[in-house]
Structure formats: structure tokens, C-alpha cells
Amino acid sequence: MKLKIAVLPGDGIGPEVTAQAVKVLKAIAQEFDHSFQFKYASAGAVAIDETGDPLPKETLDVCKATDAILFGAIGDPKYDNNPDAQVRPEQGLLKLRKELGLYANIRPVKAYDTLLDKSPLKKQFIKGTDICIYRELTGGIYFGEKTLSEDGNTASDLCVYSRSEIERITHLAFKSAQSRKRKVTLVDKANVLESSRLWRKVVTEISQEYKDVKLDYLFVDNAAMQIILNPKQFDVILTENMFGDIISDEASVIGGSIGLLASASVGDYFAMFEPIHGSYPQAKDLGIANPIASILSAAMLLDHFELYEEAELIREGVERSLKLNITTPDLNTKFNHISTTKVGDFIEDFI
């Protein structure tokens, strides 16, 4: 297969982890006789530094002209505590999601048997956990109108959802549940929010078309508790943008490290693959960033093009590296100094 892949390494640890994913994809191409062509482009704080724009038009053009996007991470602390900054790295990511119509962010959360001891949660609570979170990604409070009063003393953000925005991701979530444990849990705050009540209504209607899937409802506050108390009760979690952001980062503790969690952001025309961890600027260039989330994102990319065998081989490589303790310090209590690159090399060699 021939694939053109846009690579947006971004900020902080983005470039170093993405480099490992590219290395692994190249190994796959060689092993399976595919042709993967990589086009690099800049986004985030680095793009602001270079061009003043966190998502230069050129980058967007590269993304639109390729079959899939491999994304690193963006964000830089110099913007975080400056409420007056007019341009922010995150705007680049949000614009990319919006412009490419990536409305569904899919985040699998698994407890790896070899890592059960690494989690802050007790083994018996997490063993066997296998959740897939469907987070709506181009609507809600992230994209609603924002206002700041002229005197700077009142600020607002609007959370809006339309029926069609809810419908399209709901279908994806139910279809995914059909090939899993046949359960969808809708997470909302329907006892307070009008937008959540619309979610509940639309999702309930659509569930009628999937009689083989059970639909459950959970208020987001309760969900935040249940994910820790009893993660095994979940199969597919479906939720809106902001709640999905919170719940999926929270769920990362189950696996023992956020450095393991990959994600796919898909729409009707484009697809992007990225680790869910952020730019982790404190770790930049120290060789301690865990590349596995990025490498597993590459596996999700291959799944997307139905290269299942190839994706599986990457996952086997990852499991092997975890089993042999070829991991970065966030997971490794046995060996010191196994660097980001070494983990990438190991999985490359495995392939």
C-alpha cells in the first residue's frame, strides 16, 4: 500500500516521540513492502515562533493533501499563564480538528497485564479493563462563542450542540460497541445542562437502531468516580468534548502511565493520530519521554487503513518491550536510563 503521511511533531516532547513512531512505521513499510511517504510540517508554539501562526496555511495544505496525519503534541508554558496572549499553540490544534472535521476522538484504555503493578490503583480493580472512549471533538464549549467584556471583568464560553453533531459520533460509538462488549455508556450532566439533555435524547433515539447494544447513562460527576472504582464495568464511553477531555485523561491512570495512551481523531474525510499526553515541556530533550503512546498511535493509523496485521505487529512489539522492561523511567523501576530512542529502536528491531 502507498500512503502519504503528514507528520506534525509540534512542541515539547512531541518531536522526540514522533520520531520513534516514524521509525517504527518505516520498519513496517520495509517488512511488508509498503510505501509510506512522510511530509513534515509545523504546528503549535514552534509554528508561532517561525510564522506567528500556530497552524500556518502551509501545514493545513500538507494535511489536506495526505492520507493521514501523525501528530505529536503542542503547548508551551510561556502561553499558559499569560491570559492576555492573543495567539496560543492550542488554537493550532483546535483549528486543525475543526478544519479537517475530525469530530470523533477515539481513546482506547487498557490495563496491560505486565503493568498492573505500575498503576496507583489496586490490581484487582483494574485487571482486564478494556475501555474505548468516544469523545466528540469539534463541538461544545471548545468551539462556542467566547466573549470578554470591554472592561475585562466578565468572560463567557458557550457550549452548543446540534442534533447532527451528536448523531454522527453516536453511530460510530455504537458500531464500535457491536464489535466489542455491546455496551455504550453516555456520560453527560443531563440533570443540569440543556445540551446534555439533547445528547440524552438523541443518543436514546439512535440506540433503537442498535438493538444488540445496551445503552447506559451516567452523570459526569458519578462517571469520574466509577472510572476509578470499577473501570471494568465500561465498554464504550460516549461523551461530549469537555467531559471527554477530563474523563479520558483521568482514565489514563488505569494503564499506569499516560505515556501509553494513543488516540485517533477521525471525521468523514480525514484522520489524525496522536498520543493523548501533552507536550510535557519539562521533559523535552531529556530522553525520558515515553514514545509508546505515539507508536501505538501509529498502530491505530495502520488499523484505519485496514493494515491489521501490521498494526498487530507493532502492538506485539510494544507488549514485548513492556514485558522485558525496555521502557522509559515513568514505567521502569528495574533499569535506569532506557531512553526514548532506545525504546523506539527495540520496537523497530522487533519488527
Place this chain on the structure above:
Amino acid sequence: MKLKIAVLPGDGIGPEVTAQAVKVLKAIAQEFDHSFQFKYASAGAVAIDETGDPLPKETLDVCKATDAILFGAIGDPKYDNNPDAQVRPEQGLLKLRKELGLYANIRPVKAYDTLLDKSPLKKQFIKGTDICIYRELTGGIYFGEKTLSEDGNTASDLCVYSRSEIERITHLAFKSAQSRKRKVTLVDKANVLESSRLWRKVVTEISQEYKDVKLDYLFVDNAAMQIILNPKQFDVILTENMFGDIISDEASVIGGSIGLLASASVGDYFAMFEPIHGSYPQAKDLGIANPIASILSAAMLLDHFELYEEAELIREGVERSLKLNITTPDLNTKFNHISTTKVGDFIEDFI
């Protein structure tokens, strides 16, 4: 001291747990020669059933005419999955908070040494945790304008904050930190939300008046992770309404049971005390509801009137009951059938 206390037992397990708190307060009154007068009033689904209104004017009048309010819980599943219901129990609670100006919801989270084994989290991660969450309670997306388009296909909720709303709770949070570990962590989503950027700006400004307190910032997605990964890093957490709802329920897992967590909702004129658990309708009248959160809410009520010795005695009674396994089934793996009432009786006797 003479105190008039409004008692709003509410729905589900509300009445049974509140009855234990009242019993304990009566014991305190007797022991310390105080005069506590209790006035009962209805709110929530029971009030809808009786009057059509989740917060009848009579109830509000009772609340305004008393020194403090002891609240049970509200909510009933028959409203949850009916997106078209015009009247909901939760409206009663929200209106009460708003009408009484209860802008700060204070939720202490502690890991009890005797309960370390009950938590889904490993001991070494939680031992020594002592967090106090300050959640803004009368603003944000809970109270902003809500719309539903005429065709019912688009819904919205507005999240608004003004400088003064942020200022008043921020002062409370910093003052509390001064008598604790001198650290405030602001939880927001300033990389995306305009309202969060206003929070960051105002809180940063106010922090200048409290030079002895360290101010930290955390994005809410990261906070949801950090609370599980390393809860001991926190002292006072300050946050807006919706994030506070999620984060505080999540934090309840640290203590091993949400049935332990009390809260105070305070404003400039009134104060209300309630367990953070909900109405838990499945447990209603089974005698299995944990009354400790309600009893500890009564202790917070006494603190509010500077009856520190009395509050301390309640807390000692609670710790004793935990140590001796005189607890409801959520915490008890040793004895069966210790009921809600038995736990209340034990603490009453202790006093």
C-alpha cells in the same frame, strides 16, 4: 448557644442519613448544654410530588429564617431519563444555592488511616492525603442562559463568570490555605476557555495579597489525573462550578467511599451543610446508606459557629466507629448488617 437549624431531608437516602445527623446534633446539644431547634421542610422530588415545586416558597422561607441548613440529598431517576421534564428535583437545589447566595462549596477530602485498605488506590499513594476543595457554586455553566431551538435540534448552555464572583471565593480559599499547608491550586482550562483565563488572571492578582501562600495552576484534564496519581501534592484546590463537581466526586475515591464526604456551602449570609453523595435511590430504605457524610456535615455546621470542641467530638466518634468497624456495608468487610441507624446510634452514644 441557641441555634435554629432548617432540616431538608430531600429524596432517596436523604431522610435516613439526615436523621442520624440530627440525632448526633441533639446529643451534642445535651452534652454541651446548647439549644438546637430543628425545622423540617421539603425539597426535591418529594416536594414536587407534594406541591409541584422542587423548592416551595415555604421551604425557602424556613431556610432564610434559620441560622443554618442541614441538607440531605435530592434526585430521582424518574426525571433523569426524561429530557422533556419541565420540573426537576435538581432545580430545587440549584435555586436554593442561588437564592441564599451560597457561592462557596467547601469539600474536605481525607484519607483515614483506618480506611486505607478500602480505597481502590494503593496505600502508599494516598496515606496522609488532606485536601480541601473550594468549588464555586452559584455561577458558571450551571446558571448561565440555556436555550433549546424551536425545532428541538440545537441546545446550548452559557458559562459566564464575572470578576467579583471569582474574587470572593478566591479570598476564602487563600484564607483557608493560610491555616493549612499554604498552597492553592487553581484548576481551570485556560488554554481553551475565556472564562478560565479570567479565573487565572483574577486569582493571580489576588494571590499577591497572600504572600505566604503558594499558587499553582493545573489544567482540569491534568488535575483529574494528578488527583489519583499523587493526591498528596494538593492542599487547597480552587475551581469553578462544573470542574469542582467532577473533581470532588472523583476525589471521593481516595477516602474509600463517597459515603464519607461532607460539604459546607457558604455565602455572606447563609450556610448549608450536606453530604456530597447524591440521593442513591437504589439504596433507599434498605438501611445500608452510610450516614457518616451527613454526620460530618453536622460537624462542619458546628465549626461554622465556632463550636470547635463539639465538632471535634463528632469527628472522634466517627473515627472510633471506623476503627471498630461499626460501619455500613460500603466500608464493612467484617460485620454484616450494621445499619444506617446503628452507626448513628453508636456515634450518639459515644457523645
